[in-house]
Amino acid sequence: MASVSLHRLTKTFDAGRPALQDFSLDVRDGEFVVLLGPSGCGKTTALRCIAGLEEPTAGEILIGEREVTHVPPAERDVAMVFQNYALYPHLTVHENIAFALEMRRVPKADCARRVTAMAARLGLAELLDRRPAQLSGGQRQRVALGRAIVRDPAVFLFDEPLSNLDAKLRLELRAELLALHRALGATMIYVTHDQVEAMTMGQRIAILHEGRLRQLGAPGEIYERPADVFVARFVGSPGMNILTGSGTGEGGRVMQCGSLALPVADAAGVFPTQLGLRPEHVGVGAVGEGVGEALVEVVEPLGSETLVHLDAGGQALVARLPGMADVRVGDRVGVRVDTRRLHLFDAAGVRLG
Amino acid sequence: MTTTSWRMLAVTGAVTAGVLTLAAARWAVGREQRVFALRTAATTAAYLSIVTPPARGGGTPGEYDLPRLLVAVRALEALSGWTPEVEVYRGTAPLVHATAPPLAPEEFERLRRLETVRWQRGAALAPLKDRDDWDVVGAVKVRVPARAGAPGWLTVVVLLVTLGAGFATVRAIRRTTYDVRRSLLAYTIAALALGCSAYWDIRSAAKAGTDRWLSDTRLLLQEAAARLPGAASRVRLAELARLARGAELVEADSAGVAPVRRTDGGQPRAAVAARLGPGRWVELRTLPAEALAGRWLALLVGVALLGPAATWLAVWGVRAAARPQRLRETVTAWGFLAPAVLHLAVFSFGPICFALYLSVHRWGLIEPGRPFVGLANFTAVARDPLVWTSVRNTLVYALYVPVTMAIALGVAVVLNRHSGVVRLARTAFFLPYVSSVVAIALMWQWMFHADFGVLNYLLSFVGLGPVDWLGSPKTALLAVMLMSVWVQVGYQMVVFLAGLQGIPQAYLDAARVDGANAWQRFWRVTFPLLKPVTLFVLVTGVIGSFQVFTYIYVLTDGGPLHATDVIVYRIYQTAWEFLQFGTASALSLVLFLILFGVTWVQFRLLGKRVEYV
Ligand SMILES: Nc1ncnc2c1ncn2[C@@H]1O[C@H](COP(=O)(O)OP(=O)(O)OP(=O)(O)O)[C@@H](O)[C@H]1O
Ligand SMILES: [Mg+2]
Numbered sequence A: 001m002a003s004v005s006l007h008r009l010t011k012t013f014d015a016g017r018p019a020l021q022d023f024s025l026d027v028r029d030g031e032f033v034v035l036l037g038p039s040g041c042g043k044t045t046a047l048r049c050i051a052g053l054e055e056p057t058a059g060e061i062l063i064g065e066r067e068v069t070h071v072p073p074a075e076r077d078v079a080m081v082f083q084n085y086a087l088y089p090h091l092t093v094h095e096n097i098a099f100a101l102e103m104r105r106v107p108k109a110d111c112a113r114r115v116t117a118m119a120a121r122l123g124l125a126e127l128l129d130r131r132p133a134q135l136s137g138g139q140r141q142r143v144a145l146g147r148a149i150v151r152d153p154a155v156f157l158f159d160e161p162l163s164n165l166d167a168k169l170r171l172e173l174r175a176e177l178l179a180l181h182r183a184l185g186a187t188m189i190y191v192t193h194d195q196v197e198a199m200t201m202g203q204r205i206a207i208l209h210e211g212r213l214r215q216l217g218a219p220g221e222i223y224e225r226p227a228d229v230f231v232a233r234f235v236g237s238p239g240m241n242i243l244t245g246s247g248t249g250e251g252g253r254v255m256q257c258g259s260l261a262l263p264v265a266d267a268a269g270v271f272p273t274q275l276g277l278r279p280e281h282v283g284v285g286a287v288g289e290g291v292g293e294a295l296v297e298v299v300e301p302l303g304s305e306t307l308v309h310l311d312a313g314g315q316a317l318v319a320r321l322p323g324m325a326d327v328r329v330g331d332r333v334g335v336r337v338d339t340r341r342l343h344l345f346d347a348a349g350v351r352l353g
Numbered sequence B: 001m002t003t004t005s006w007r008m009l010a011v012t013g014a015v016t017a018g019v020l021t022l023a024a025a026r027w028a029v030g031r032e033q034r035v036f037a038l039r040t041a042a043t044t045a046a047y048l049s050i051v052t053p054p055a056r057g058g059g060t061p062g063e064y065d066l067p068r069l070l071v072a073v074r075a076l077e078a079l080s081g082w083t084p085e086v087e088v089y090r091g092t093a094p095l096v097h098a099t100a101p102p103l104a105p106e107e108f109e110r111l112r113r114l115e116t117v118r119w120q121r122g123a124a125l126a127p128l129k130d131r132d133d134w135d136v137v138g139a140v141k142v143r144v145p146a147r148a149g150a151p152g153w154l155t156v157v158v159l160l161v162t163l164g165a166g167f168a169t170v171r172a173i174r175r176t177t178y179d180v181r182r183s184l185l186a187y188t189i190a191a192l193a194l195g196c197s198a199y200w201d202i203r204s205a206a207k208a209g210t211d212r213w214l215s216d217t218r219l220l221l222q223e224a225a226a227r228l229p230g231a232a233s234r235v236r237l238a239e240l241a242r243l244a245r246g247a248e249l250v251e252a253d254s255a256g257v258a259p260v261r262r263t264d265g266g267q268p269r270a271a272v273a274a275r276l277g278p279g280r281w282v283e284l285r286t287l288p289a290e291a292l293a294g295r296w297l298a299l300l301v302g303v304a305l306l307g308p309a310a311t312w313l314a315v316w317g318v319r320a321a322a323r324p325q326r327l328r329e330t331v332t333a334w335g336f337l338a339p340a341v342l343h344l345a346v347f348s349f350g351p352i353c354f355a356l357y358l359s360v361h362r363w364g365l366i367e368p369g370r371p372f373v374g375l376a377n378f379t380a381v382a383r384d385p386l387v388w389t390s391v392r393n394t395l396v397y398a399l400y401v402p403v404t405m406a407i408a409l410g411v412a413v414v415l416n417r418h419s420g421v422v423r424l425a426r427t428a429f430f431l432p433y434v435s436s437v438v439a440i441a442l443m444w445q446w447m448f449h450a451d452f453g454v455l456n457y458l459l460s461f462v463g464l465g466p467v468d469w470l471g472s473p474k475t476a477l478l479a480v481m482l483m484s485v486w487v488q489v490g491y492q493m494v495v496f497l498a499g500l501q502g503i504p505q506a507y508l509d510a511a512r513v514d515g516a517n518a519w520q521r522f523w524r525v526t527f528p529l530l531k532p533v534t535l536f537v538l539v540t541g542v543i544g545s546f547q548v549f550t551y552i553y554v555l556t557d558g559g560p561l562h563a564t565d566v567i568v569y570r571i572y573q574t575a576w577e578f579l580q581f582g583t584a585s586a587l588s589l590v591l592f593l594i595l596f597g598v599t600w601v602q603f604r605l606l607g608k609r610v611e612y613v
Helices: A043-051 A093-103 A108-122 A137-149 A167-184 A195-201 A219-224 A229-234 B003-051 B066-078 B105-114 B153-172 B181-227 B237-244 B294-322 B324-359 B376-383 B385-398 B400-414 B420-434 B437-447 B454-461 B476-501 B505-513 B518-529 B531-546 B550-555 B567-577 B581-606
Strands: A004-011 A020-027 A032-036 A058-063 A078-081 A155-159 A187-192 A204-209 A212-217 A241-244 A246-248 A254-257 A260-263 A274-277 A282-285 A292-301 A305-312 A315-322 A332-337 A343-345 B085-090 B118-120 B123-129 B136-143 B248-252 B260-264 B267-277 B280-286
Touching: A004 A043, A020 A043, A020 A058, A020 A212, A032 A043, A032 A195, A043 A058, A043 A078, A043 A155, A043 A187, A043 B505, A078 A137, A078 B505, A093 A108, A093 A137, A093 B505, A108 A137, A137 A167, A167 A195, A187 A195, A195 A219, A204 A219, A204 A229, A212 A219, A212 A229, A229 A241, A229 A274, A229 A343, A241 A254, A241 A315, A260 A292, A260 A332, A282 A305, A282 A315, A305 A332, B003 B066, B003 B085, B003 B118, B003 B123, B003 B136, B003 B153, B003 B181, B003 B237, B003 B294, B066 B085, B066 B181, B105 B118, B105 B123, B105 B136, B153 B181, B153 B294, B181 B237, B181 B267, B181 B280, B181 B294, B237 B248, B237 B280, B294 B324, B324 B581, B376 B385, B376 B581, B385 B400, B385 B476, B385 B531, B385 B567, B400 B476, B400 B531, B420 B476, B437 B454, B437 B476, B437 B550, B476 B531, B476 B550, B505 B518, B518 B531, B531 B581, B550 B567, B567 B581
Parallel strands: A032 A187, A032 A204, A078 A155, A155 A187
Antiparallel strands: A004 A020, A004 A058, A204 A212, A241 A274, A246 A254, A254 A260, A274 A343, A282 A332, A292 A305, A292 A332, A305 A315, B085 B136, B118 B123, B123 B136, B248 B280, B260 B267, B267 B280
């Protein structure tokens, strides 16, 4: 068991923009941290740097107390589960799981015992003599897990391990992984671009965008206090509504965003230019009600809730209404807003207050 | 087309194939009998002109003594054992059976003009020349018995069975059950038997024709010897030789009177002994007609198989009608395949079949007869010690392949990255492979040179040599192998590189995280995953090494002392220097079998498939 610290990590590939930039992250011993971000934001790169498969251009990596920035992967005591599992196609399940042990010169008998125990634990006992090509996606996933666990490493790295599975299996394995984390108490770094996965699994979530860390925090904190506009938009489904406008009224205490006039508290003296509003905090009523009126553009009835896309004088926003709401495309409606739940951002998109 | 019309097509095909086979066989049998009649007519004419004395008292020079001619002809008919039905004409008038119709004037004219034995109106007509062998004065006609060409009873039975099998197959074709495989197989076998049986009829007729001609000519020889003036013991063979046109006549010991078959110096022969007088025997030898009947076999079997082919087509048609999509796909697929198939057929299968044919024949460029000799070529190959030397040399030579592979794989691993220098190095390694083989061989000839070669120059620095690389039987093969390694490394390296680049990086990453060092990664991950490529390189390399020729031809000519004599070089020499194409073909078939076996073993040993996930 060990902590992992990344200190101002930068990784630049031959051409172009750095895949990772000044990326710092402290993962505590035994913690489950999720790296979340859109495709191409550098999640895999970060993970590969920790594993030692890529050498960072700048910055340093510590595992436990040890500086490992330039230590080869074999000596880092990390295990990695790859997105496509990377099971050796020419080896049986047994040989796949035993591979790492053999490389570490674990005695044969000991090795066989551990593999068998691992297989029993993951429900692979019947499959030990098969080759990867003869396994289903879920079974391959389990073998990949087994291969990582059997080594008993200090740190586990997962690169989107569930993204190739169907929804039901994903749910199942998610629970299994969490149970495993509890049982092993190991440090785990888990990469995903699926925010549901991130929210349900992570003790803390690190949000990456274009190679930079945008926010690090517990799931609730990320959702409720997004550090910037990107995080606000990225987390939640649909993401947060962001309105732009300018201040009016005495001392700029009202912000005019399109046809909506929103009262804002003066946050720390800096006046916001962007307002964030979660869809569930937006409601509709008769014209004249609320903070202004808007035109209904699209209605998406989802059964338990209805998403209503509104156009408020050029500002687009989404309202999440409970049940099957009675609105039609083309209606003019009044917009009600829970003004206590407004998020304020400055011109650069950084959270105020 | 409907199922019914497909079935009609199959029935038509079956009947046509049967009838055609029979007709072809009949025609061929008739042809053998015509050949016999033509020969007999020519022999008889020659006989008559030898034994008939000239007309007494002037007249036209060369004119025969007619009464004596008549006597000679009559005597022929009385000859015991003489079988042909002969009529002799003086001019156009029949000589023996006066009431027989005369020869048409234009037929006689044609005979006079062409002076060769001809087939006319169902009979063989040979010109009868005068005593001086100058002018055509009459003709000898030999008829073929009326029942000529009737099929043998066995053929008729097989035909009936074949037709029955054909009809049974056609009955089994239905829209719902296509599975006529078993009855189609039976039908095919029956058709094959029909072809063989019809061939046997032809062969028998050919053999019978040769035998009859030998027996008849034997009688004529004896008769001529008896009738010629002077003692029989002094008859000169040259005089009788006119009887034996297209055959050999040699003095011999006494023997039985029945024709015998034997092989003389590889050539099959049919022979019969004739007793010219007391203690005077000659032997009449000729090429047996059945030795040339082999070509009919392919034709007859081919024709007979038309029936099963039509039936198969009908099965296919019915099946395709049930699944039109499939039909379209099949037609399209064949459309795309056609150029390749055509090319293969003309330039690969054709020559292979021809080689097969050659391998069982004695086939020289200049020898006129190219008879069937069975497996004699193969025995000759097996008995030739040089062949064994060449096999051993080829096996030793093939050892260069694994050596090259090891080098090529090593180089490929080193060069498996992207950079300018690496690209340059790759090109450099590949260059020899795309250079002219002869140019390379000549260059190496210089490098190997005992006195001026660069290799010996280098060796002199370490105090070795000089080695007469190509001149010494100890090193010549090694030298050729060295050069082959140099040429092949580039090619194999490129193939290995392609293979290396086809291995997903993820496996190697996984192995690194799993703690494998570079050595372990190579042997435990890369090498096993490269197995299909390795197998490919090995198989193609070994096949190529068994086919080595150009280097040997240019560098050493198989020498010194056959030290570099390899199989293909042996084939080449046998064919083009010794002009024994049959033996050479047999040897190439042996090479084919060796390669087939080697490849099969390699696939069995290494060929378990690796599936990527
Ligand atoms: N080997 C490489 N060479 C050059 N550029 C690379 C390499 N690997 C990644 N990149 C670039 O670095 C950036 C980050 O890539 P990375 O694979 O870390 O993204 P990711 O967050 O894992 O995306 P995804 O969710 O699609 O897996 C991308 O712009 C990518 O094009
Ligand atoms: Mg990735």
